Amino acid sequence: MPPVNAAMRCASFEERRDQAMALFAEKGFGQVSMRELAAHVGLTAGSLYHHFPSKQDLLYDLIEELYEELQATLEQGRRAMARGASALSCLIAAHWQLHAERPLQFRLAERDLCCLSDAQQVQLASLRKRYEAGLLRLIAPQAKLPGQALEATAHVLATLLNQLPGLLKALPQEQGLELMENLLIGGIERTLR
Template sequence: MPVNAALRCANFDERRDKAMALFAEKGFGQVSMRELAAHVGLTAGSLYHHFPSKQDLLYDLIEELYEELQATLDQGRRALARGKPVLASLVAAHWQLHAERPLQFRLAERDLCCLSEGQQARLLVARKRYEAGLLHLIAPKTSLAGERLAATAHVLATLLNQLPGWLHGRGLPEDQSLALMESVLLGGIERTLR
């Protein structure tokens, strides 16, 4: 990649990260385009050159998170192929992803409703695909079906995505936090999937 192109990519990523931090701090709906432009170091007019709209930027940030969540399932599949505990692998992968992208988790949880109906629908498809893959890895032989299966997948995914945020900063060593997450999920799985 030429030096100028690499610099443009780095500047774009830095501006995108600054925009994400502002959205996470104030709330997507509370940030004006003018404030966003000033925060990322652009004029209001040139902001549209970098980001087509505030909504498109938010959509991209949340979509990227769902792509990363889908990648956590690959780690679970690799663990399964090596005969390692799948749940422990998934817990560790989600813990790491949350440590790397806490602001994206916050935006996905809080500001999804600020997107257009079409954007929300596309993200719902991505989330359902992730949830179905997650449940298939954790409980491949479940007898659940229909809405109960979908609800169970949603609850398990929500726990995996929220527990790291609840546990970070609680003073527990990481290994104890991971063990607690695994225990909570295992308890829920055993009771739900009987």
């Protein structure tokens, strides 16, 4: 039998992560044991522990990866601005696409964040704040609200960008993107005057 190369091992592990994510999303993170998780992804519990010391570490990795992808959407917005295009339109399209590609990660980040350790929650909160601050600087650079109001505005805008695609998925993409843009532009204009 030929040796399994690193790319094949990596692809196999990615498939297993997707299977783990689906199980968490279906049953709820707290309802899945490591033994059940290992059986579901086709590994022994020992092999699973080799990759992740705990379920929390796996969940943290999945949510952290989502925040890294969200951070990357900001770079897409910056490039759109550099081309003279609307950063907001680009961000809305990027979030719509990311939600289509990773709906389970969004669900886990929203529903199961509380299952992580305090230290992990603090680290993810820091990643989210960085993302939210970058988002606000990009789409509302002239915002002049007091500190807490500005943070709250950034949080609401990020929440809308991250949840509206899931709420509007029954609509055709073009209609959903237009509705998202109208909702966000209206909110930004009224809030940040």
